[in-house]
Amino acid sequence: MVDYSHKIINCKEYRDIKEVGIAKYILENSLKLKLVIIQLGDDPASNTYINNKLKACERCKIESELIKLDVNTSQEDLLKIIDRLNDSENVTGILVQSPLPPHIDSKVVANAIVYTKDVDGFSIINKGKLYSNEDCLVPCTAQGVIEILKYNNIEIEGKNVVIINRSDLIGKPLTHLFLQNNATVTVCHSYTQNLSEISSQADILVVGVGKAKFITKDFVKKGAIILDVGINFLDDKLCGDVDFFDCIEKCSKITTVPGGVGLLTVTNLLTNVVKAFHLKNIHNNQ
Numbered sequence: 499m500v501d502y503s504h505k506i507i508n509c510k511e512y513r514d515i516k517e518v519g520i521a522k523y524i525l526e527n528s529l530k531l532k533l534v535i536i537q538l539g540d541d542p543a544s545n546t547y548i549n550n551k552l553k554a555c556e557r558c559k560i561e562s563e564l565i566k567l568d569v570n571t572s573q574e575d576l577l578k579i580i581d582r583l584n585d586s587e588n589v590t591g592i593l594v595q596s597p598l599p600p601h602i603d604s605k606v607v608a609n610a611i612v613y614t615k616d617v618d619g620f621s622i623i624n625k626g627k628l629y630s631n632e633d634c635l636v637p638c639t640a641q642g643v644i645e646i647l648k649y650n651n652i653e654i655e656g657k658n659v660v661i662i663n664r665s666d667l668i669g670k671p672l673t674h675l676f677l678q679n680n681a682t683v684t685v686c687h688s689y690t691q692n693l694s695e696i697s698s699q700a701d702i703l704v705v706g707v708g709k710a711k712f713i714t715k716d717f718v719k720k721g722a723i724i725l726d727v728g729i730n731f732l733d734d735k736l737c738g739d740v741d742f743f744d745c746i747e748k749c750s751k752i753t754t755v756p757g758g759v760g761l762l763t764v765t766n767l768l769t770n771v772v773k774a775f776h777l778k779n780i781h782n783n784q
């Protein structure tokens with residue numbers, strides 16, 4: 499059997515190093531930080547993600563609070579809670595867990611959070627700042643993709659990057675982060691024609707389609723670097739959007755699911771809480 503372990507991009511090692519660094523920074527600077535997560539309803543996947551976030555806060559000595567609301571809570575009531583948290587001196591970061599029920603407008607909610615506490619980076623101010631290359635709170639998963647490439651000394655500058663996703667969470671912020679790093683970026687989505695032709699031009703291929711094993715070797719250039727952002731369940735098992743075993747021989751490097759980019763999403767939330775603390779101080783001194 500061929501050993502392909504040298505091709506696996508190790509996200510766990512980077513996650514562990516980063517988390518220790520955050521914990522040390524908080525301790526050494528005696529920072530008092532608090533993250534508040536608001537959840538509407540009891541979606542099982544959301545429960546798991548929230549649990550991971552709360553545990554990570556505990557490991558890094560960030561105080562956390564989960565406000566769990568009834569799924570039928572009105573948008574007006576939700577906005578009142580956000581207002582109260584915006585005004586609270588003790589709260590560093592606010593996150594409203596998605597998915598939200600259909601009667602809630604996610605854009606209104608994202609923009610209700612004061613941008614200095616918007617640790618998901620979804621508000622229009624943080625988006626605008628990102629697109630203008632200004633210091634801001636960047637969506638956690640997108641930030642994780644860039645960081646893991648850099649940690650593994652994978653050159654970004656001048657590379658052809660194809661991102662299969664155009665969401666506010668992944669594709670849009672990532673496009674700007676890759677552009678900031680001088681890559682040539684193509685963004686694909688469900689209306690893209692000849693997807694495999696485009697994706698097989700990519701030196702770096704980022705996939706966040708949300709369809710298990712969607713990407714096979716026919717979508718991949720020989721020697722490409724593949725970052726699989728997808729999280730799916732197939733036969734009760736967690737898997738990505740990339741058919742790992744089909745692509746492993748053709749690519750030069752690949753992330754796994756589980757154990758891949760997703761690990762960095764939570765760590766970058768902690769990074770954003772620390773950053774939110776500093777942004778608030780800068781904002782208050784202006």
Ligand SMILES: NC(=O)c1ccc[n+]([C@@H]2O[C@H](COP(=O)([O-])OP(=O)(O)OC[C@H]3O[C@@H](n4cnc5c(N)ncnc54)[C@H](OP(=O)(O)O)[C@@H]3O)[C@@H](O)[C@H]2O)c1
Nearest residue numbers: 639663664665687688689706707708727728729759760763
């Ligand atoms: N690793 C992590 O930490 C993390 C964090 C967040 C999300 N995720 C996962 O990442 C995936 C995407 O999340 P999301 O929130 O961005 O989902 P989303 O908003 O549904 O985005 C999916 C994207 O894939 C595109 N797409 C769907 N089918 C396609 C097809 N046949 N060909 C080409 N493009 C196609 C969609 O195109 P349109 O825009 O045209 O619809 C859209 O841009 C999900 O599996 C999610 O669970 C992982």
